Amino acid sequence: MMRDVEAAGSIDAMIAVWESYDKQLQIALLLTSKLRPVHDALIAVLELVERASQIRGEHGMRGLLAQFDKSVAFLTAGVRGVGRAGGSFWLESLAEKLEWYET
Numbered sequence: 001m002m003r004d005v006e007a008a009g010s011i012d013a014m015i016a017v018w019e020s021y022d023k024q025l026q027i028a029l030l031l032t033s034k035l036r037p038v039h040d041a042l043i044a045v046l047e048l049v050e051r052a053s054q055i056r057g058e059h060g061m062r063g064l065l066a067q068f069d070k071s072v073a074f075l076t077a078g079v080r081g082v083g084r085a086g087g088s089f090w091l092e093s094l095a096e097k098l099e100w101y102e103t
Contacts, residue, residue, distance in 0.1 A: 001017060001018075001021040004017040005017050005018070024086075024088075027082065027086050027088065028088070028091075030042065030082075035078070035082060037074075037078060038075065038078030038079060038082060041071050041074045041075040041078060042075055044067075044071045045068065045071045045072055045075055048064055048067055048068045048071060049068070051064060052064045052065075052068070072098060075098060076095050076098040076099055077095075079091050079092075079094050079095045079098065080092060080095035083095060
């Protein structure tokens, strides 16, 4: 981004660079309103992992494992969709890694 700002020929060009960077950053951090379900799924997966690490015994893990599987499947689909729509190869790579868990 800094290289593009330095190469910009005008304030308007600098603003355009910043707006593009800001949009990409919000997508990468899953902060846009359209990505809220993916963001929520990521948080749900992290919360399930935390709860699972605190539970002792196999009976409570079965329910959590089912929730975890469901959340990871949704998260994988969401990340893949965002990656394809935005051309973010690293999000598609993340989706592929998440699929490894599902298989």
